[in-house]
Amino acid sequence: MNKPESISGGSTTRKSILYNGKTLAQNRADMYNTSKETGHYDGLKELKLKKSDPITFEKIFSKLRAGVVNARETAKKIAASPIVEQEGELCFTLYNTAGDCVCTSTGIIIHVGTMGMCIKYMIENNWEEDPTVNPGDMFTNNDCQIGNVHPCDIATIVPIFHEGKLVAWVGGVTHVIDTGAAGPGSMSNGQVQRFGDGVQITCRKTGINDKPMRDWQHEVQRNVRTPKYWILDERTRIAGDHMIRDIVEEVIADVGVETFLQFTSEIIEDGRRGLVKRINDILIPGKYNTVAFVDVPYMHEDVHVPSPFAKVDTIMHAPCTITVKPEATWRLDFEGCSRWGWHTYNANPTAFTSGIWVMMTQTVVPTERINDGSLFASEFRLPKGTWTNPNDRRTAHADAWHFLVSSWSSLWRAVSRGYFSRGYLEEVNAGNSNPCNWMQGGGFNQEEEIHAVNSFETAACGTGACAMKDGLNHAAAIWNPEGDMGDCEIWELAEPLLYMGRAIKSNTGGYGKYRGGMGFETLRMVHNSADWCMFFMGNGYMNSDWGLHGGYPSATGYRFEAHNTGLHKRIAEGKSLPMGHDWNPDEPDYENHLEPGAIVKRDSQCITTEAIFENGDLYLNYLRGGPGFGDPLDRTIENIEKDLNDVVLLEEYAIKIYGAKFTKDAEGYYTVDADATRARQAEMRKERLSRGTPVKEWMKGERQNILDKKASVQVQQMFASSFELSQPFLDKFRAFWSLPSDWLVTEKELGVPAFGAKHHMDLSQMPDVKTVVLVEE
Amino acid sequence: MSTTYTKKQVAELIDGVLDWETVRRMLFMPKDPLRFSMYIEVLQERAKWEDKIVLPLAPHLYIVEDKNGDIVNKCDCGYVFGPYTENWKLNALIYVRDSVEKFNQVYPKLMSPDAEWQVYREYYCPECACQHDVEAPVPWYPVIHDFEPDIAEFYKWVGLKVPKGIAA
Numbered sequence: 023m024n025k026p027e028s029i030s031g032g033s034t035t036r037k038s039i040l041y042n043g044k045t046l047a048q049n050r051a052d053m054y055n056t057s058k059e060t061g062h063y064d065g066l067k068e069l070k071l072k073k074s075d076p077i078t079f080e081k082i083f084s085k086l087r088a089g090v091v092n093a094r095e096t097a098k099k100i101a102a103s104p105i106v107e108q109e110g111e112l113c114f115t116l117y118n119t120a121g122d123c124v125c126t127s128t129g130i131i132i133h134v135g136t137m138g139m140c141i142k143y144m145i146e147n148n149w150e151e152d153p154t155v156n157p158g159d160m161f162t163n164n165d166c167q168i169g170n171v172h173p174c175d176i177a178t179i180v181p182i183f184h185e186g187k188l189v190a191w192v193g194g195v196t197h198v199i200d201t202g203a204a205g206p207g208s209m210s211n212g213q214v215q216r217f218g219d220g221v222q223i224t225c226r227k228t229g230i231n232d233k234p235m236r237d238w239q240h241e242v243q244r245n246v247r248t249p250k251y252w253i254l255d256e257r258t259r260i261a262g263d264h265m266i267r268d269i270v271e272e273v274i275a276d277v278g279v280e281t282f283l284q285f286t287s288e289i290i291e292d293g294r295r296g297l298v299k300r301i302n303d304i305l306i307p308g309k310y311n312t313v314a315f316v317d318v319p320y321m322h323e324d325v326h327v328p329s330p331f332a333k334v335d336t337i338m339h340a341p342c343t344i345t346v347k348p349e350a351t352w353r354l355d356f357e358g359c360s361r362w363g364w365h366t367y368n369a370n371p372t373a374f375t376s377g378i379w380v381m382m383t384q385t386v387v388p389t390e391r392i393n394d395g396s397l398f399a400s401e402f403r404l405p406k407g408t409w410t411n412p413n414d415r416r417t418a419h420a421d422a423w424h425f426l427v428s429s430w431s432s433l434w435r436a437v438s439r440g441y442f443s444r445g446y447l448e449e450v451n452a453g454n455s456n457p458c459n460w461m462q463g464g465g466f467n468q469e470e471e472i473h474a475v476n477s478f479e480t481a482a483c484g485t486g487a488c489a490m491k492d493g494l495n496h497a498a499a500i501w502n503p504e505g506d507m508g509d510c511e512i513w514e515l516a517e518p519l520l521y522m523g524r525a526i527k528s529n530t531g532g533y534g535k536y537r538g539g540m541g542f543e544t545l546r547m548v549h550n551s552a553d554w555c556m557f558f559m560g561n562g563y564m565n566s567d568w569g570l571h572g573g574y575p576s577a578t579g580y581r582f583e584a585h586n587t588g589l590h591k592r593i594a595e596g597k598s599l600p601m602g603h604d605w606n607p608d609e610p611d612y613e614n615h616l617e618p619g620a621i622v623k624r625d626s627q628c629i630t631t632e633a634i635f636e637n638g639d640l641y642l643n644y645l646r647g648g649p650g651f652g653d654p655l656d657r658t659i660e661n662i663e664k665d666l667n668d669v670v671l672l673e674e675y676a677i678k679i680y681g682a683k684f685t686k687d688a689e690g691y692y693t694v695d696a697d698a699t700r701a702r703q704a705e706m707r708k709e710r711l712s713r714g715t716p717v718k719e720w721m722k723g724e725r726q727n728i729l730d731k732k733a734s735v736q737v738q739q740m741f742a743s744s745f746e747l748s749q750p751f752l753d754k755f756r757a758f759w760s761l762p763s764d765w766l767v768t769e770k771e772l773g774v775p776a777f778g779a780k781h782h783m784d785l786s787q788m789p790d791v792k793t794v795v796l797v798e799e
Numbered sequence: 800m801s802t803t804y805t806k807k808q809v810a811e812l813i814d815g816v817l818d819w820e821t822v823r824r825m826l827f828m829p830k831d832p833l834r835f836s837m838y839i840e841v842l843q844e845r846a847k848w849e850d851k852i853v854l855p856l857a858p859h860l861y862i863v864e865d866k867n868g869d870i871v872n873k874c875d876c877g878y879v880f881g882p883y884t885e886n887w888k889l890n891a892l893i894y895v896r897d898s899v900e901k902f903n904q905v906y907p908k909l910m911s912p913d914a915e916w917q918v919y920r921e922y923y924c925p926e927c928a929c930q931h932d933v934e935a936p937v938p939w940y941p942v943i944h945d946f947e948p949d950i951a952e953f954y955k956w957v958g959l960k961v962p963k964g965i966a967a
């Protein structure tokens with residue numbers, strides 16, 4: 023169990039809407055506190071229903087689970103947004119009366135927790151009394167201050183009643199294409215505060231008698247750029263919620279309300295036990311220490327932000343110690359994280375803890391039985407003031423994923439160490455890529471309508487290498503287990519951007535005995551748009567996806583954009599065009615197919631804000647690869663040869679990394695000479711020995727660099743930010759490098775603005791607000 | 800319910816040549832509790848030394864019980880990286896990629912990190928030069944002690960006798 027304080031029940035003057043006669047808050051407090059005291063959800067030391075009538079128990083689960091999955095599959099056909107309809111960026115979840123998840127559909131299951139937090143917030147802030155909770159009501163939420171991941175995930179929550187009493191809640195969420203933020207696109211990054219992050223809805227009652235309210239619809243549709251998509255997304259959510267409500271009513275008619283309510287607690291305790299069993303089955307007790315970093319290069323001229331104090335280069339720091347305990351529960355401690363920032367990559371505890379299950383269901387708990395029971399078998403420590411748990415209500419969150427996925431990739435790498443040691447090699451994943459680039463923009467589209475785009479091609483990046491096979495090419499995203507790059511033809515309908523090529527991106531997967539999965543690249547030409555802007559969003563100066571056990575990290579990103587290309591003229595004249603691969607960015611070829619005077623940007627600046635793109639301009643959407651596993655010199659000759667023939671490995675790097683000696687025939691087929699390659703690899707081992715330095719020797723030099731404060735400002739700022747928030751991290755740092763007890767680096771001495779470091783104001787300081795805390799802070 | 804596999808299948812898994820059907824079964828069926836014992840058995844038969852493998856750490860790196868009963872980190876080649884409770888990396892060789900030229904040996908320049916932001920640290924065995932790990936931190940970052948297994952507890956989980964040299 024977590025260690026937040028016990029919660030108290032609150033009061034209401036209305037007649038109870040629960041069968042047990044309690045207020046919603048008292049009901050939740052009793053369940054929560056009993057769970058905390060006993061270590062079993064709702065105090066259920068025994069699963070009486072499951073034990074006495076297992077068939078009924080399983081039947082209820084199967085019907086509900088099938089119901090939420092079916093609702094998702096059916097409802098998504100209502101949506102017009104390719105993000106929902108093509109990529110499946112939606113999810114439906116059933117909750118018990120306390121707002122704890124009973125079962126969830128497939129899809130973006132991070133929202134198991136986010137919608138649950140929305141319900142808990144309504145419970146704790148007495149929505150029961152005002153604005154009241156009645157049959158046929160709908161509540162809408164996208165507020166990141168109470169748990170949403172980013173504002174573009176819009177949740178519609180419907181209470182489910184039986185005989186006038188609340189028996190459950192159902193929530194549906196879709197990732198909308200635009201939220202009316204300062205910049206177009208669902209995950210834009212020009213804004214630096216909540217106030218530019220788009221429309222913000224706080225558990226608002228938006229429907230009665232099963233119909234959305236007119237004032238709500240009139241207001242919200244004009245607050246976003248893409249009202250058509252917005253309306254259909256809302257209908258998707260409502261339809262799915264109501265389908266699930268029907269299923270619940272059928273189950274109650276079948277087994278009775280008492281059994282149903284009993285089930286909605288027992289299944290959560292069952293989920294808790296399921297995680298404990300799985301940890302015991304697959305991991306090794308002990309401590310797993312890991313870390314991730316992400317670059318935030320805001321000093322660049324192509325990053326335009328409204329506030330001067332945001333114009334700084336910073337680095338996200340996410341250290342984590344996972345402790346697997348003897349009783350097979352675990353604790354994830356993020357002590358030492360850097361401070362939240364003036365950008366849109368901040369997270370919050372619910373996004374963090376709930377999101378982890380998106381990743382964990384792909385590895386530790388690959389089961390349909392995921393529910394809030396897992397949370398009750400886990401402890402999270404997310405220090406207040408860090409990017410994982412901001413202590414200021416102004417923070418922006420539009421692209422919270424940018425930081426979240428990087429920190430989770432490191433967690434996947436960490437638990438994979440346990441899998442490897444235990445012999446479950448098939449489960450090892452060096453850690454997936456940070457799925458990016460996020461190609462976004464907006465203006466007038468080909469239908470002459472105000473429009474915004476956010477390409478979800480990034481849902482199909484390379485996966486990390488396994489301990490017994492290569493990672494999958496252009497296959498998945500850590501945030502959606504059902505990743506799909508989508509069809510070119512559909513994207514061309516949704517975006518005024520023609521495909522000039524779509525190809526596997528060579529050399530993007532990290533090298534290793536088993537290499538990471540390759541990413542891919544699409545070259546898009548702006549076409550039939552007006553007043554059009556686009557921007558880039560991803561990693562470029564750093565890579566958050568390390569390799570495992572000697573494998574290399576995947577390649578970092580880079581940016582290619584071209585303006586004043588003359589492509590329309592070249593097309594008319596039948597001249598060559600830039601198409602397909604950007605094979606090796608160090609030997610660029612696209613430029614050979616542009617007219618003189620073209621303006622090209624090729625660099626590591628992978629975060630930009632809105633830039634004007636005219637028709638005929640080019641944008642390279644490069645989707646990243648996954649990291650590698652094991653020493654590259656252990657890679658089989660056959661696999662090296664295959665990589666060359668599959669064109670996923672550039673010749674130059676086959677030689678540099680694998681020592682490959684090969685020939686290429688007239689038809690371009692490669693043959694690797696095994697003996698010559700092994701001989702070269704033997705030389706490469708000797709070269710390693712001659713260039714290597716004993717670590718303890720090297721540490722003396724690095725220690726001196728620290729004493730001399732020899733590092734870039736952004737690196738020092740990252741440490742200064744973590745030191746200020748974490749004495750334990752500072753102590754460990756000083757101890758490791760044997761530094762004087764008073765050694766320190768501070769943001770003040772670096773001369774960079776540190777707004778928010780000393781002065782901040784949390785949501786909990788707002789009047790009449792009761793925040794819900796489920797983690798250690 | 801769990802599935803059982805043969806020692807031959809576990810050996811093929813280690814070698815990366817196990818048929819995909821079996822790998823798929825391993826992935827979606829409940830885990831086989833005997834896997835660890837079989838895994839150790841296969842690795843032990845392949846080891847070039849007599850020390851008893853206690854826990855594999857990486858493809859060429861193990862925690863072993865040596866002939867004196869000491870529990871140490873040991874490479875395939877026989878090099879000992881120190882007691883198992885210590886970070887083996889501290890006794891390795893390191894090569895830091897911290898310049899455009901050094902990164903360009905690994906990736907095209909535009910697909911490599913910027914050394915002002917990030918470095919790669921490659922850890923080699925001082926004897927056989929095996930690359931056991933690659934870190935990708937910012938400069939100054941302490942060497943990471945990736946994994947501190949609670950071997951005593953783990954051996955209880957899998958029903959094996961805890962080696963004497965393991966602290967309770």
